[in-house]
Amino acid sequence: MPSGNRSLLACPVCREDLKPEPDRRQLRCPAGHRFDAARQGYFNLLTGAGTKFQADSADMVQARAEFLAAGHYGPLAACVAELAAAAGDHPVIVDAGAGTGYYLSEAADALKASATVALDISKYALRRAAKALPEGYALVWDVWRRLPLADAAADAVLNVFAPRNPAEFRRVLRTGGVLIVVTPLPGHLREIRSLGGLLEIGSEKEERVANSLGSGFTFDIGRHVEYTMELSRSDVRNAALMGPSAHHLKPERLEASLDAVSFPLKVSAAFGVQRFQASGPDKA
Ligand SMILES: C[S@@+](CC[C@H](N)C(=O)[O-])C[C@H]1O[C@@H](n2cnc3c(N)ncnc32)[C@H](O)[C@@H]1O
Numbered sequence: 001m002p003s004g005n006r007s008l009l010a011c012p013v014c015r016e017d018l019k020p021e022p023d024r025r026q027l028r029c030p031a032g033h034r035f036d037a038a039r040q041g042y043f044n045l046l047t048g049a050g051t052k053f054q055a056d057s058a059d060m061v062q063a064r065a066e067f068l069a070a071g072h073y074g075p076l077a078a079c080v081a082e083l084a085a086a087a088g089d090h091p092v093i094v095d096a097g098a099g100t101g102y103y104l105s106e107a108a109d110a111l112k113a114s115a116t117v118a119l120d121i122s123k124y125a126l127r128r129a130a131k132a133l134p135e136g137y138a139l140v141w142d143v144w145r146r147l148p149l150a151d152a153a154a155d156a157v158l159n160v161f162a163p164r165n166p167a168e169f170r171r172v173l174r175t176g177g178v179l180i181v182v183t184p185l186p187g188h189l190r191e192i193r194s195l196g197g198l199l200e201i202g203s204e205k206e207e208r209v210a211n212s213l214g215s216g217f218t219f220d221i222g223r224h225v226e227y228t229m230e231l232s233r234s235d236v237r238n239a240a241l242m243g244p245s246a247h248h249l250k251p252e253r254l255e256a257s258l259d260a261v262s263f264p265l266k267v268s269a270a271f272g273v274q275r276f277q278a279s280g281p282d283k284a
């Protein structure tokens with residue numbers, strides 16, 4: 001948990017400090033706003049706020065969790081943790097669009113984080129994040145809104161295949177803190193894409209990421225993490241079901257496509273990992 005008197009969470013209603021009760025079953029602020037923990041340990045701070053986003057479904061989250069648990073993105077997780085080390089000793093790490101908390105928990109273990117906050121709009125994802133990081137906070141939240149974090153609360157913000165809110169990332173990072181952004185490169189999973197209709201995956205130019213962050217961030221280091229995975233039939237099924245294609249992919253169609261493939265299938269992984277430093281004065 002955060003060291004010293006540094007504030008971490010901010011009440012989404014009044015922006016005062018949001019603190020856990022000793023048993024961590026509730027978060028509350030001095031003005032009396034309260035948020036109960038769900039049975040699975042996460043907190044839904046969006047209660048009553050309404051949201052128009054389509055959160056990842058339980059099935060999508062299950063597919064992603066299985067795929068990640070098989071270790072196929074381990075080299076990426078190691079690179080994220082290595083670049084996040086520039087945040088300093090025992091950092092406070094926030095993951096915006098944390099999903100199941102895979103990258104956050106790998107980085108928190110490697111860097112002996114003093115506190116972690118997983119933000120995601122999917123409660124199914126956060127159930128798993130809360131389990132993976134029992135000492136941290138898993139908060140259902142929409143990253144397009146003002147984040148429920150104090151100014152300069154974080155030493156590192158992770159953003160892995162998830163929406164970015166640069167002004168808020170800058171506000172919650174201390175000056176000199178780091179933002180790590182991961183985007184898929186054009187060749188990522190191309191062998192699965194070529195199976196036809198199985199996978200929709202956007203790629204984003206790395207310069208575009210840098211340009212979109214604005215003046216509060218300075219580009220520091222960029223890495224490409226590229227390797228070949230050997231995927232089983234269930235791995236490829238999970239890869240198809242964990243992304244946006246899952247919304248319209250018919251199970252019979254998926255199985256028919258998989259029938260035509262011999263496994264294990266060699267599949268390219270290709271990620272861009274960029275580190276930016278929060279520059280200029282802390283933003284209020
Ligand atoms: C492709 S997944 C990546 C998850 C995780 N970073 C990973 O790589 O395993 C994108 C995540 O962003 C979350 N997400 C999408 N829109 C969001 C929003 N507006 N606010 C917070 N999270 C959002 C989804 O629920 C999903 O967990």
Ligand SMILES: [Zn+2]
Binds near residue numbers: 014030032033
């Ligand atoms: Zn409040």
